């Protein structure tokens with residue numbers, strides 16, 4: 271950590287954070303596999319990974335550069351050989367969200383990778399993930415929407431149009447938005463304009479990654495070419511005052527992932543993370559975990575860290591949770607209903623209405 275003093279989060283605030291009802295908007299299904307499950311799937315599917323234990327996996331996960339990160343991602347995806355494997359990781363992911371009281375998650379998954387690496391048809395991928403989604407809703411009381419994304423580096427035009435068609439076909443069957451992931455450098459948003467125009471016309475909102483490893487021009491591209499209504503990361507908007515003003519005026523939600531930014535070298539330390547600056551600028555901020563086991567974090571940990579490092583208190587944390595709920599792609603009536611439930615639960619967590627958690 272850098273020179274800034276860390277605060278000790280009082281037990282009551284830590285309990286408050288653990289108990290908070292939560293919503294997560296930026297988390298990847300493939301990046302959420304439990305290390306134990308990944309090792310088991312590799313064994314079962316006879317895939318050789320450069321790690322044989324959980325400890326070795328965490329060493330392998332340690333950040334070298336973005337290319338290494340993508341290499342890990344591909345290796346993980348290779349271990350997902352069947353629709354049942356996808357269903358298993360989706361169930362485990364949702365169980366983990368339920369344990370954290372994450373009541374709704376919008377989860378990115380990259381179908382083209384599973385299609386090309388393991389020849390799993392999109393319809394079979396979707397059916398598998400939907401089985402987990404319906405199970406979690408019934409058994410755990412947590413909901414999920416899927417953000418189908420294009421990986422920027424795999425044959426842009428042809429595959430992005432195919433993935434757009436897949437996403438459209440699943441619009442009323444679990445998929446809630448269209449995303450864009452993979453290496454930002456060298457693959458500007460403009461390359462994907464056609465695919466996003468297609469999905470937008472079909473009623474799917476755009477939630478691409480932008481402004482993570484590339485600066486403001488990537489965010490402008492996401493807004494202008496892809497008509498992004500929500501931005502994955504977006505933290506590098508601070509390099510352009512005009513862009514900050516634009517994002518503030520339109521209140522475009524930023525899916526901020528503090529530990530991910532640290533692990534991938536976007537911020538030099540959590541204490542130097544631009545989160546407080548984003549808030550001070552009046553931007554619309556949400557907190558997310560991105561690829562939690564790969565970054566040795568969870569959504570709850572992200573809230574604990576920002577409370578610890580920046581001294582955020584209960585009111586601000588509640589505001590961040592509510593931001594995520596309001597920026598979700600849930601139907602308006604469902605959001606309104608959940609907002610009332612969340613407010614009541616926050617009051618209950620404080621013990622009495624309006625009092626501060628010490």
Ligand SMILES: [Zn+2]
Nearest residue numbers: 298479502560
């Ligand atoms: Zn991401």
